[in-house]
Amino acid sequence: MNGPRAPILQLDEVMYHYADGSSGLDHCSLAIAQGSRNAVIGVNGSGKTTLFQHANGLFMAEHGSVRYAGQPLDYSRKGLRELRSKVGLVFQNPDRQLFSASVLEDVSFGPLNLGLDEATVRRRVDTALAAVGMLEQAAKPVHALSFGQKKRVCIAGVLAMEPELLVLDEPMAGLDPQMQAELLAVLEDLHDKGISLLISTHDVEFAYQWADTIHVMQQGRCVLSLDAYDLPAHGADLARAGLALPAVIGLHAELVCQGLLKPRPQPRSTRELLTLLGAREKDNSMLENSASLARRAV
Amino acid sequence: MLIERCAYSNHWRSVSPAAKALFAMCGLLAAFLAAKPQAACSVALLLAVVTCAGGRIRPLAYLRAATPALLFLATGSLSLLISVHASPAGVPQIGWAPNALPQMAHLAGRSLAALAALLMLVLTTPLPDSIGLLRRLHVPDLLLDLMVLCYRMLFVFSSAMQDTASAQASRLGYATPRLALRSAGMLAANLTLQVWQRATALHTAALARANDGPLRFLSPQFAHARRDTCIAGLAGMAVIALGVLA
Numbered sequence: 001m002n003g004p005r006a007p008i009l010q011l012d013e014v015m016y017h018y019a020d021g022s023s024g025l026d027h028c029s030l031a032i033a034q035g036s037r038n039a040v041i042g043v044n045g046s047g048k049t050t051l052f053q054h055a056n057g058l059f060m061a062e063h064g065s066v067r068y069a070g071q072p073l074d075y076s077r078k079g080l081r082e083l084r085s086k087v088g089l090v091f092q093n094p095d096r097q098l099f100s101a102s103v104l105e106d107v108s109f110g111p112l113n114l115g116l117d118e119a120t121v122r123r124r125v126d127t128a129l130a131a132v133g134m135l136e137q138a139a140k141p142v143h144a145l146s147f148g149q150k151k152r153v154c155i156a157g158v159l160a161m162e163p164e165l166l167v168l169d170e171p172m173a174g175l176d177p178q179m180q181a182e183l184l185a186v187l188e189d190l191h192d193k194g195i196s197l198l199i200s201t202h203d204v205e206f207a208y209q210w211a212d213t214i215h216v217m218q219q220g221r222c223v224l225s226l227d228a229y230d231l232p233a234h235g236a237d238l239a240r241a242g243l244a245l246p247a248v249i250g251l252h253a254e255l256v257c258q259g260l261l262k263p264r265p266q267p268r269s270t271r272e273l274l275t276l277l278g279a280r281e282k283d284n285s286m287l288e289n290s291a292s293l294a295r296r297a298v
Numbered sequence: 299m300l301i302e303r304c305a306y307s308n309h310w311r312s313v314s315p316a317a318k319a320l321f322a323m324c325g326l327l328a329a330f331l332a333a334k335p336q337a338a339c340s341v342a343l344l345l346a347v348v349t350c351a352g353g354r355i356r357p358l359a360y361l362r363a364a365t366p367a368l369l370f371l372a373t374g375s376l377s378l379l380i381s382v383h384a385s386p387a388g389v390p391q392i393g394w395a396p397n398a399l400p401q402m403a404h405l406a407g408r409s410l411a412a413l414a415a416l417l418m419l420v421l422t423t424p425l426p427d428s429i430g431l432l433r434r435l436h437v438p439d440l441l442l443d444l445m446v447l448c449y450r451m452l453f454v455f456s457s458a459m460q461d462t463a464s465a466q467a468s469r470l471g472y473a474t475p476r477l478a479l480r481s482a483g484m485l486a487a488n489l490t491l492q493v494w495q496r497a498t499a500l501h502t503a504a505l506a507r508a509n510d511g512p513l514r515f516l517s518p519q520f521a522h523a524r525r526d527t528c529i530a531g532l533a534g535m536a537v538i539a540l541g542v543l544a
Contacts, residue, residue: 013378044333053502054306056506058502058505065365077510080508080510081508081510084505084506084507084508089506091499091503092501095454095496096455096496096499096503097429097499097500097503098450098452098502098504099428099446099447099450099451099500099504099513100426100446100513100515101424101425101426101446101449101450102424102426102518104516104518105426105515105516105517106515108514108515109504109507109509109514110507110508112514112515113507113508113509113510113514114508118516121516122516127517139518141302141306141424141426141453142450142453143450143453143454143457144306157507161507161508206412269404278450297322
């Protein structure tokens with residue numbers, strides 16, 4: 001078993017107000033472990049996007065501190081360039097991120113800003129587009145892409161900068177189940193490559209299924225950070241934040257009460273629950289066969 | 299959109315934009331050098347045939363793309379045949395000017411040839427490729443940034459406008475002339491606000507990807523650029539010869 005991993009990003013008591021006086025973050029503290037999958041869940045207006053813009057240095061904390069790899073953020077031009085090469089931010093609406101004429105151009109934008117030479121940029125662009133399955137669309141104009149493809153190009157545009165931490169604001173919003181599954185596969189690949197992932201979502205089911213750590217945001221504050229496996233014990237906390245426990249947790253608990261399943265292992269999706277039930281059926285039929293054989297032998 | 303569709307789907311899509319631009323420039327030069335209206339018309343016809351045959355562009359699509367410019371050209375040319383002069387009594391009179399016919403024919407022929415040369419370029423070359431070429435030619439960054447943003451925003455706002463107009467129409471926003479006027483005004487106001495918001499969002503997105511100056515992009519690469527440019531140069535000289543000698 002691995003020990004606790006060092007935080008790659010850490011917010012301590014961060015406060016932020018928008019120009020109209022509304023509160024964006026209110027004494028928000030959380031830590032993102034290196035190489036981990038993190039989901040930030042919360043209702044609309046709970047501060048998820050504001051939190052993400054602090055991670056990338058787009059917003060500067062009025063109070064408290066934001067640390068990357070243990071060091072407070074450096075908001076100088078050089079410091080921000082270095083930070084943004086390490087923390088990639090993918091926005092929720094792709095049309096607000098993509099502004100180049102073609103896919104190739106847009107994906108090359110970030111690495112060229114890092115001052116890399118053309119050969120390196122071309123290699124990175126090809127790798128990033130291949131990672132999101134968009135290499136064949138490189139010459140296409142951005143406006144000819146579907147919504148899901150645009151989202152992929154947004155991710156490729158950030159991946160081409162080879163970040164250590166990838167922050168995605170509502171990546172599943174507006175995607176159909178097929179596209180969600182494809183995007184999930186892309187994220188799994190990135191995680192396997194050691195990239196730390198931070199995702200915001202309203203979908204608690206998805207967060208529970210995918211994340212190592214879940215952070216619950218409420219009114220600009222991270223009110224709870226917990227290992228995803230501990231989520232079933234925090235139904236009341238989630239309810240206070242306006243969220244509900246995933247259905248699979250209640251279903252599993254009921255099946256445990258009925259004596260049909262054991263408390264462990266704990267399924268994190270309906271598919272896992274069905275697999276457990278299937279395995280149980282198989283065990284029962286094997287037991288019945290064994291008992292019947294034993295009776296015959298006696 | 300028709301030009302955009304042709305530019306992305308034509309047979310010369312993978313030909314170097316430098317070659318196509320060189321050929322178009324030769325076409326423009328041929329139009330300028332054409333000594334007679336017939337020569338200019340021959341150049342125009344040749345360029346149109348080359349565009350449709352080489353780029354595999356349907357003649358009907360070509361004509362549709364050319365129609366607005368042709369109408370403009372026809373109006374401008376016909377106006378040369380009309381003269382306004384004062385009668386002996388000092389009253390302004392409008393009449394035909396048959397003497398201007400040769401001049402009009404020459405001007406229209408040259409314009410037609412120049413139009414055909416430019417259509418050859420725009421119908422076979424997507425704008426991002428043209429911008430990439432301009433970038434290699436060291437056109438100022440500011441101009442290129444504006445071109446890139448305008449091109450992208452054209453489609454974003456076209457989509458936003460259609461969405462908003464559809465939403466208005468579905469709630470009877472265009473049921474009467476009075477309502478239509480009101481809805482159109484609201485649409486314009488809404489789009490103005492969106493322009494502002496999108497500009498801020500794009501600036502933020504650019505910052506998030508470490509941008510702190512001009513917008514930098516990779517240009518697409520073309521495998522046979524040198525060969526294509528040589529062929530275009532030779533073909534261009536033939537067009538110039540036609541313009542001069544015909």
